[in-house]
Amino acid sequence: MTLEAYADTIVPGQxxxxxxxxxxxxxxxxxxxxxGALELLQWDATGIHEGLDDLxxxxxxxxxxxxxxxxxxxxxxxxxxxxxDYPDRAALIQRLTTPGHPEKEFWVLLSLFCNMxxxxxxxxxxxxxxxxxxxxxxAMGLSMPDADGLWRFQDYSYRREFARLHPDTTSTGxxx
Amino acid sequence: MSTTAERxxxxxxGSGFGGAIAAYHLAAGGADVTVLExxxxxxxxEFEHDYKLGSSYTRAFDFTVGDGMSILGGNCVxxxxxxxFAAMPRAPRFVFDRQGSIGRRMWxxxxxxxxxxxxxxxxxxxxxxxxxxxxxxxxxxxLWAAACNHAGRTANPLAVAIDNTKCxxxxxxxxGCRFEAKQSLLVNYLPAAIAxxxxxxxxxxxxxxxxxxxxxxxxxxxxxxxxxxxxxxxSGVIEAKIVVMAAGAGATPVILQRSEAHLGTxxxxxxxxxxxxxxxxxxxxxxxxxxxxxFGLDRGDGLAYAANQIGKGPTVASWxxxxxxxxxxxxxxxxxxxxxxxxxTILAQVPGATGPSWFGKEKKEILKQWTSWLTIFTxxxxxxxxxxxxxxATGNAHRISQQMLGRGNLRYEPTKNTLGAWAASDxxxxxxxxxxxxxxxxxxxxxxxxxxxxxxxxxxRMGDDPHTSALDxxxxxxxxxxxxxxxxxxxxxxxTVNPAxxxxxxxxxxxPGIVRAAQSRGISVTYGAPAPDGSTSGRSxxxxxxxxxxx
Ligand SMILES: Cc1cc2nc3c(=O)[nH]c(=O)nc-3n(C[C@H](O)[C@H](O)[C@H](O)COP(=O)(O)OP(=O)(O)OC[C@H]3O[C@@H](n4cnc5c(N)ncnc54)[C@H](O)[C@@H]3O)c2cc1C
Numbered sequence: 001m002t003l004e005a006y007a008d009t010i011v012p013g014q015x016x017x018x019x020x021x022x023x024x025x026x027x028x029x030x031x032x033x034x035x036g037a038l039e040l041l042q043w044d045a046t047g048i049h050e051g052l053d054d055l056x057x058x059x060x061x062x063x064x065x066x067x068x069x070x071x072x073x074x075x076x077x078x079x080x081x082x083x084x085d086y087p088d089r090a091a092l093i094q095r096l097t098t099p100g101h102p103e104k105e106f107w108v109l110l111s112l113f114c115n116m117x118x119x120x121x122x123x124x125x126x127x128x129x130x131x132x133x134x135x136x137x138x139a140m141g142l143s144m145p146d147a148d149g150l151w152r153f154q155d156y157s158y159r160r161e162f163a164r165l166h167p168d169t170t171s172t173g174x175x176x
Numbered sequence: 177m178s179t180t181a182e183r184x185x186x187x188x189x190g191s192g193f194g195g196a197i198a199a200y201h202l203a204a205g206g207a208d209v210t211v212l213e214x215x216x217x218x219x220x221x222e223f224e225h226d227y228k229l230g231s232s233y234t235r236a237f238d239f240t241v242g243d244g245m246s247i248l249g250g251n252c253v254x255x256x257x258x259x260x261f262a263a264m265p266r267a268p269r270f271v272f273d274r275q276g277s278i279g280r281r282m283w284x285x286x287x288x289x290x291x292x293x294x295x296x297x298x299x300x301x302x303x304x305x306x307x308x309x310x311x312x313x314x315x316x317x318x319l320w321a322a323a324c325n326h327a328g329r330t331a332n333p334l335a336v337a338i339d340n341t342k343c344x345x346x347x348x349x350x351x352g353c354r355f356e357a358k359q360s361l362l363v364n365y366l367p368a369a370i371a372x373x374x375x376x377x378x379x380x381x382x383x384x385x386x387x388x389x390x391x392x393x394x395x396x397x398x399x400x401x402x403x404x405x406x407x408x409x410x411s412g413v414i415e416a417k418i419v420v421m422a423a424g425a426g427a428t429p430v431i432l433q434r435s436e437a438h439l440g441t442x443x444x445x446x447x448x449x450x451x452x453x454x455x456x457x458x459x460x461x462x463x464x465x466x467x468x469x470x471f472g473l474d475r476g477d478g479l480a481y482a483a484n485q486i487g488k489g490p491t492v493a494s495w496x497x498x499x500x501x502x503x504x505x506x507x508x509x510x511x512x513x514x515x516x517x518x519x520x521t522i523l524a525q526v527p528g529a530t531g532p533s534w535f536g537k538e539k540k541e542i543l544k545q546w547t548s549w550l551t552i553f554t555x556x557x558x559x560x561x562x563x564x565x566x567x568x569a570t571g572n573a574h575r576i577s578q579q580m581l582g583r584g585n586l587r588y589e590p591t592k593n594t595l596g597a598w599a600a601s602d603x604x605x606x607x608x609x610x611x612x613x614x615x616x617x618x619x620x621x622x623x624x625x626x627x628x629x630x631x632x633x634x635x636x637r638m639g640d641d642p643h644t645s646a647l648d649x650x651x652x653x654x655x656x657x658x659x660x661x662x663x664x665x666x667x668x669x670x671x672t673v674n675p676a677x678x679x680x681x682x683x684x685x686x687x688p689g690i691v692r693a694a695q696s697r698g699i700s701v702t703y704g705a706p707a708p709d710g711s712t713s714g715r716s717x718x719x720x721x722x723x724x725x726x727x
């Protein structure tokens with residue numbers, strides 16, 4: 001649940017069900033969680049799968065400290081990070097990933113993979129993910145590949161001369 | 177004791193531009209050549225259109241996070257040429273007179289645009305480099321050119337190593353070119369080298385060198401697991417009379433650092449003066465209505481642009497600031513680029529964000545406009561401020577992911593010169609693209625993984641001054657005769673344009689000298705091979721081939 005909340009802070013989505021606590025619900029459409037962030041994070045290919053329990057523990061410790069600092073009383077029925085509102089989750093992640101924070105590298109890495117679940121579905125075959133309506137690839141507007149799973153674009157150019165060439169250009173197209 | 181060691185005349189480390197060119201000329205000249213390459217050997221049909229970890233998109237490249245600078249490079253037979261965008265401009269004339277912060281010319285006296293031009297000619301011939309036509313320019317390039325023109329600038333379709341008759345504008349160049357349109361080294365120098373007997377061993381990662389009592393070198397390698405590069409599948413040693421190092425600017429100095437215990441003191445400049453070629457990316461989010469209104473853009477189906485996904489890497493650049501009369505650190509080029517989702521998108525920041533700029537609610541909103549993104553790549557003159565720390569246990573990084581991602585020991589703290597140049601180029605991109613409301617622009621953040629380069633250079637550079645250059649002007653490692661470096665690490669500094677053309681030309685230029693060194697070590701080899709496809713027009717301008725023809 002904590003990891004879901006973290007992933008949802010990176011790329012937020014809409015709640016999956018009415019009392020979905022992990023997802024803050026600040027955005028419409030699927031976010032990193034719906035895009036499969038957990039699946040990607042838990043895959044051993046990423047190399048961060050073994051450290052996830054530690055990251056969960058740590059981010060919850062940071063959340064407790066953050067809550068104390070802001071005099072917030074976190075709901076004890078959910079992990080402390082999940083108990084934070086979206087702006088506080090975001091503020092905490094901003095703090096953890098700021099240059100100079102001793103754990104910055106871990107949080108950047110975790111954020112990177114959460115983002116990749118959404119923007120490239122790195123745990124799925126891309127053509128298949130497109131066909132299955134992957135929320136991230138779809139939201140970004142990627143077009144469907146050809147039947148063989150490869151992309152080709154017949155139309156790719158305005159075919160217009162748009163500007164003057166730099167006067168110092170060689171005949172083969174390099175700076176003189 | 178060394179009777180079991182394998183032997184070869186010449187051992188080449190890495191199969192990118194520096195490695196492939198050396199392997200070809202030496203093999204064609206008759207030497208016994210072995211190439212050790214850390215990455216896999218992929219065929220065109222293995223170049224997949226797939227972002228899934230473990231597909232060619234991650235197998236064939238490598239992302240090394242450092243402290244203040246991260247490097248993206250090739251990791252396969254063919255090296256960076258397999259994953260690159262094939263923009264192949266020559267470096268402008270003023271580059272060779274750069275001083276950087278050392279206060280005197282960084283380049284060896286022997287190298288200038290004039291002396292390098294014949295070697296550039298040869299590379300153009302070998303890799304079929306051609307100038308794009310406006311008809312070849314992608315929508316993104318066209319839009320960038322229109323914006324430049326609108327802001328009173330010039331714009332140039334780039335010289336590229338792409339066979340446009342085969343290109344389908346899929347924009348998957350970083351995963352390797354499935355359609356063999358990209359003229360990577362897999363279709364010219366490497367097959368020609370193999371035809372002349374060179375042997376290429378993929379998944380062989382060189383760790384260090386040591387010396388034999390006779391003055392030859394022993395090259396120590398690990399075999400890397402086929403799928404999971406974190407695992408090792410054995411190790412070995414090969415003995416060679418000549419070693420050509422071409423593991424790339426992020427790896428060559430690390431191998432040399434690790435070799436210091438065996439070879440003796442390395443020149444001071446090994447692992448210093450690293451340059452990221454001054455790179456930086458700006459993301460513009462195009463207002464589609466404005467693009468239509470200002471330039472009359474129309475893709476024929478009601479869309480003005482929305483074409484970020486379509487095309488082939490950079491096609492158009494603005495060179496107005498490549499003016500040699502301007503002071504150093506104020507010259508740069510601005511190039512339209514395609515950068516795929518995945519590793520990079522996270523670094524794009526939301527223009528005018530009220531909350532976090534690289535993640536979160538507002539970031540998701542700009543991701544939804546991804547097809548209307550236009551990415552501008554700046555290449556400024558940086559200050560060679562990168563320094564490599566102690567080498568990791570193996571290779572040049574501690575590997576985190578099965579493929580692609582690792583942590584290296586490069587430290588990069590940009591100086592005022594670099595920061596100023598970035599700021600000036602950012603301001604100009606903004607000025608051009610925000611004019612009349614065409615777009616909203618923000619540079620990528622350096623806060624997450626530091627600055628980011630796909631053009632690592634200079635970590636083992638050539639020069640005339642032993643204090644600030646690891647190589648002499650023949651690319652030989654100072655005090656270690658028989659070791660040559662021909663990759664991007666030999667280039668003295670940032671080039672203000674894409675570097676592969678210059679790396680390749682410098683490697684070509686180094687070849688006659690390396691052949692002479694090989695001959696003096698008893699290797700039966702001659703210099704004079706034509707371009708890989710047999711053409712010789714470039715060659716005739718390069719070198720008089722008969723002793724009697726020498727001036
Ligand atoms: C996405 C991308 C796009 C690019 N686009 C362009 C472009 O359009 N134009 C341009 O000019 N440049 C471009 N470049 C940069 C260009 O690819 C490099 O500048 C060029 O490839 C560098 O050549 P090199 O010989 O120095 O090293 P590389 O081509 O990087 O070759 C080094 C090789 O050594 C191997 N290696 C590393 N360590 C070891 C070891 N220990 N043992 C054995 N082998 C090892 C690597 O796997 C690699 O194959 C791009 C790069 C990237 C990543």
